[in-house]
Amino acid sequence: MILTIHRGSHEIGGSCVVLESGGQRLVIDLGLPLVERDGSPFDAGQLQGRSVAELQEAGILPGIAGLYDEDGLDQPLGVLLSHAHLDHHGLIDYLRPGTPLWCGTATRELIEVGAFYSHHGRTDTFDRLRHEVIEDRKVFSIGPFEVTPFLMDHSAFDSYAFLIEAGGKRVFYSGDFRAHGRKSRLFADFVAKPPQEIDVLLMEGTTLGGNDRAPGPARSEVAIQNEIKEACQATSGPVLVMQSSQNIDRLVSVYKAVRDSGRALVVDIYTAEIMANLAKGNPRLPHPARSFPLVRVFFTKKTTGKVFTEGQNERAYRFVPFKITRDELEGAPGKYAMIVRASMRCDLEPLKGLEGGLVIYSQYRGYLQQPSLRDFIAFTEARGMTFKPIHTSGHADRSTLNRMVKALSPRHLVPIHTFAPDVYSEFGVPVLCCTDGQKVLI
Ligand SMILES: [Zn+2]
Numbered sequence: 478m479i480l481t482i483h484r485g486s487h488e489i490g491g492s493c494v495v496l497e498s499g500g501q502r503l504v505i506d507l508g509l510p511l512v513e514r515d516g517s518p519f520d521a522g523q524l525q526g527r528s529v530a531e532l533q534e535a536g537i538l539p540g541i542a543g544l545y546d547e548d549g550l551d552q553p554l555g556v557l558l559s560h561a562h563l564d565h566h567g568l569i570d571y572l573r574p575g576t577p578l579w580c581g582t583a584t585r586e587l588i589e590v591g592a593f594y595s596h597h598g599r600t601d602t603f604d605r606l607r608h609e610v611i612e613d614r615k616v617f618s619i620g621p622f623e624v625t626p627f628l629m630d631h632s633a634f635d636s637y638a639f640l641i642e643a644g645g646k647r648v649f650y651s652g653d654f655r656a657h658g659r660k661s662r663l664f665a666d667f668v669a670k671p672p673q674e675i676d677v678l679l680m681e682g683t684t685l686g687g688n689d690r691a692p693g694p695a696r697s698e699v700a701i702q703n704e705i706k707e708a709c710q711a712t713s714g715p716v717l718v719m720q721s722s723q724n725i726d727r728l729v730s731v732y733k734a735v736r737d738s739g740r741a742l743v744v745d746i747y748t749a750e751i752m753a754n755l756a757k758g759n760p761r762l763p764h765p766a767r768s769f770p771l772v773r774v775f776f777t778k779k780t781t782g783k784v785f786t787e788g789q790n791e792r793a794y795r796f797v798p799f800k801i802t803r804d805e806l807e808g809a810p811g812k813y814a815m816i817v818r819a820s821m822r823c824d825l826e827p828l829k830g831l832e833g834g835l836v837i838y839s840q841y842r843g844y845l846q847q848p849s850l851r852d853f854i855a856f857t858e859a860r861g862m863t864f865k866p867i868h869t870s871g872h873a874d875r876s877t878l879n880r881m882v883k884a885l886s887p888r889h890l891v892p893i894h895t896f897a898p899d900v901y902s903e904f905g906v907p908v909l910c911c912t913d914g915q916k917v918l919i
């Protein structure tokens with residue numbers, strides 16, 4: 478088997494790996510970069526209006542022959558997608574129509590809803606591709622490759638690691654994972670009975686290295702839930718929670734914390750749609766429904782306006798039975814917690830009763846450098862609200878990474894999705910440090 482990391486050998490973001498066996502190629506992840514080659518933040522706006530050839534020339538699209546819209550080239554077998562984070566799937570719009578794409582049902586759901594509301598990506602991507610559904614530990618073949626997906630604990634719902642076998646070799650791709658989330662059981666089960674005889678382990682190392690990414694053992698989602706609950710109980714005014722609507726683990730933590738502190742959880746129609754759609758396959762997830770009377774939907778200007786402008790009224794109408802009005806919010810400011818984004822400032826500005834409230838910041842601290850976020854927080858502070866960060870990483874801490882390596886005991890460990898490949902030597906197995914684009918025979 479030949480391994481090529483097209484991007485991600487020395488950075489977090491833009492993950493893309495190709496495995497080759499018997500002249501056939503399989504692509505794993507096709508992510509959007511998070512940083513430029515010089516380490517500055519990647520601006521996704523530069524994708525606009527540029528052709529596949531130009532994006533390859535600029536080093537943004539991986540140079541994988543036959544994957545995009547070129548004619549007359551041998552095509553790869555398809556793309557295996559680990560999970561619904563842009564740094565793993567953000568370039569799939571460029572795939573040649575009809576390309577097979579293997580990913581979970583919920584992953585597709587998250588990508589499609591996200592594309593509609595976020596302006597990133599096409600909403601018809603999955604109609605153009607050939608989606609093949611994957612499930613935990615259901616083995617399948619792609620050409621000469623035999624693939625076993627392992628559902629993992631990560632801040633993205635429906636995240637997988639992959640065991641990939643071909644030509645007598647066994648490669649394990651960790652994807653993004655952790656052991657301190659709401660699905661920590663998955664990791665415990667995995668290391669208790671790991672796959673054997675692994676030749677190469679490609680393992681993420683997001684929390685390794687500098688940039689204060691590794692402050693020690695990660696706090697669990699349950700600890701986060703408890704802290705949010707205590708913060709809600711100690712607050713007389715409203716609680717606003719800044720978090721990713723796609724981070725389902727955190728949504729569940731926030732929901733339970735809010736419920737246990739005697740408040741309703743208020744979400745906009747974007748968050749409501751994610752919750753409702755995922756609940757189809759996972760009915761215990763909180764979502765707007767009669768079975769979850771404490772989940773209420775606030776019809777915010779921008780998301781609701783978008784739905785009607787695009788003629789997709791049903792996306793809003795389905796949540797009318799769970800609607801909460803401005804009057805209701807103003808009438809009982811200490812009885813709700815709302816998931817908010819900076820773009821919802823226009824909805825909050827006219828809202829009375831924010832004074833004495835709390836803003837819980839529950840996502841990556843680095844986003845605080847964005848001017849829109851800073852302005853939003855300044856606005857809430859001007860309205861007498863207190864700012865409080867409560868967060869834990871979506872990625873494995875050092876001891877969890879160590880447990881993964883010990884469990885799999887690979888012949889070689891390959892760093893990926895990390896700014897600190899040099900640190901991998903501490904895991905005590907031979908490290909094979911690739912560079913982007915380098916072909917390695919395994
Ligand atoms: Zn990632």
Ligand SMILES: [Zn+2]
Pocket residue numbers: 560562631633653
């Ligand atoms: Zn991820």
